Amino acid sequence: MKRIVVKVGSNVLTRKDGKLDVTRMSAxxxxxxxxxxxxxEVILVSSGAMASxxxxxxxxxxxxxxxxxxxxxxxxxxxxxxxxxDLFREFDIHIGQVLTMKExxxxxxQYQNQQACMKVMLENDVLPIVNENDTVSVxxxxxxxxxxxxxLIAQMMNAETLIxxxxxxxxxxxxxxxxxxxxxxxxxxxxxxSEYIQPEKSAFGRGGMHSKYTTATKVSQAGIRxxxxxxxxxxxxxxxxxxxxxxxxxxxxxxxxx
Numbered sequence: 306m307k308r309i310v311v312k313v314g315s316n317v318l319t320r321k322d323g324k325l326d327v328t329r330m331s332a333x334x335x336x337x338x339x340x341x342x343x344x345x346e347v348i349l350v351s352s353g354a355m356a357s358x359x360x361x362x363x364x365x366x367x368x369x370x371x372x373x374x375x376x377x378x379x380x381x382x383x384x385x386x387x388x389x390x391d392l393f394r395e396f397d398i399h400i401g402q403v404l405t406m407k408e409x410x411x412x413x414x415q416y417q418n419q420q421a422c423m424k425v426m427l428e429n430d431v432l433p434i435v436n437e438n439d440t441v442s443v444x445x446x447x448x449x450x451x452x453x454x455x456x457l458i459a460q461m462m463n464a465e466t467l468i469x470x471x472x473x474x475x476x477x478x479x480x481x482x483x484x485x486x487x488x489x490x491x492x493x494x495x496x497x498x499s500e501y502i503q504p505e506k507s508a509f510g511r512g513g514m515h516s517k518y519t520t521a522t523k524v525s526q527a528g529i530r531x532x533x534x535x536x537x538x539x540x541x542x543x544x545x546x547x548x549x550x551x552x553x554x555x556x557x558x559x560x561x562x563x
Contacts, residue, residue, distance in 0.1 A: 308463065309347050310349075312452060324356060325356050330392060340543070345546070350458055355373075386402050386434060389434055401432070402436075452520040465530065469520065471536065489555050492558065493558055525559045526559075528559045535554075
């Protein structure tokens with residue numbers, strides 16, 4: 306059985322008004338169910354808690370950035386996982402929530418406990434849904450973004466593939482809006498693409514293509530294949546498995562360890 310970590314970013318799960326896109330969540334759940342039916346183990350790293358919280362609660366006074374992050378993510382995480390629960394239940398798929406922090410990836414007991422928890426979930430056919438514990442992780446304790454988190458999860462759980470779903474098709478030779486831009490389809494081990502990476506972050510999340518490139522480089526060097534693709538494309542996960550040649554994406558070829 307092939308183990309895949311799928312990371313879904315805020316820009317994929319969020320509508321233009323900043324609220325959660327339930328229709329796209331439903332489509333992604335359909336695809337993950339298909340992957341599981343076709344001999345793939347899936348770990349889902351999902352953003353969207355803050356977007357979900359913003360749409361759920363109205364605040365009549367000013368909050369600083371930390372207070373907003375804590376309040377909206379605390380309220381939104383419950384709604385987000387509740388939606389996933391209802392959607393996956395249609396396929397008789399059990400889910401489990403894993404909220405983690407950067408310090409849990411330091412060598413030691415917390416790392417081992419987290420790894421053991423996710424291992425027993427997979428052994429019992431439970432789909433782990435992972436997110437950062439935003440109620441506790443603030444300032445220096447935070448992951449850079451969920452790209453970094455998904456890369457650490459992929460390495461911790463010895464995944465074969467990490468799929469980073471963004472709202473563009475992959476890494477281009479110039480800005481994707483430029484008519485001359487060409488999609489870089491394959492990145493060989495050691496190839497430097499930094500000249501092509503735009504520094505801006507995504508609209509609703511903390512990440513951007515720079516963080517995806519950094520994560521993809523590290524994870525592919527650890528021997529795990531990484532794919533950056535557009536989560537807004539219909540059936541993207543199924544097509545990456547069934548008909549990858551026809552689907553726009555950027556693939557980082559894993560380094561083969563001696």
